[in-house]
Amino acid sequence: MENLSPEKVDQARDYLSLFDKDGDSTVSVSDIPSILRALGEQFTEAEMSDLIGQIKTENGYVSFDEFLTFYNNCTRPVDPYRDVQLAFSELDRHQTGKISAKVLRHFLVNLGEKLTDEEVDTIFANIEISEDGEIEYRQIINLFTEF
Structure with missing residues (x-):
């Protein structure tokens, strides 16, 4: 099942x-x-x-x-990262599938399971950040699913 x-x-x-x-x-x-x-x-x-x-x-x-x-x-497969996707979509005010790298860094360093700046830098090194400082949050979810 x-x-x-x-x-x-x-x-x-x-x-x-x-x-x-x-x-x-x-x-x-x-x-x-x-x-x-x-x-x-x-x-x-x-x-x-x-x-x-x-x-x-x-x-x-x-x-x-x-x-x-x-x-x-x-039925569709159970998506264990659905909650993560929903959390990111809450930060995505314009429903573009993107969030600001600056905003994401703030949340990762200051809220919940706080990460260090070095840990956030490691995450950011493995994802693409657009010229306007936006990140497609699907990249982050995909990064987590690789582990």
Whole structure:
């Protein structure tokens, strides 16, 4: 279940049990759109139709394990750096995907897990800073994912 966090798997099992009308650990394929919506997934009607069309079943029901495999395959991978991206986007007032190197240095040296100037210099040496002093924060996230 590489695309689902353990919390999402537990949440899916909880919702599935709500739709398991007879306690046999299966749910109707017709209930899957409601289950996915309850889990916070947002698909267009066309996407949902395509997804449901991929489910192969003899009797119109899927087991919990079959649903979890399906759910894993139709969701995007868990992005462990999403919170970092959101934090950077808060600094990006104009939603350009860039932040000022000066502002970033200030935050890295003065807030949270404070870094030394030398540590910040090492980070900056591994990323591209534009002529106007801006950094595409995706570079920083990519740098962290390399470790």
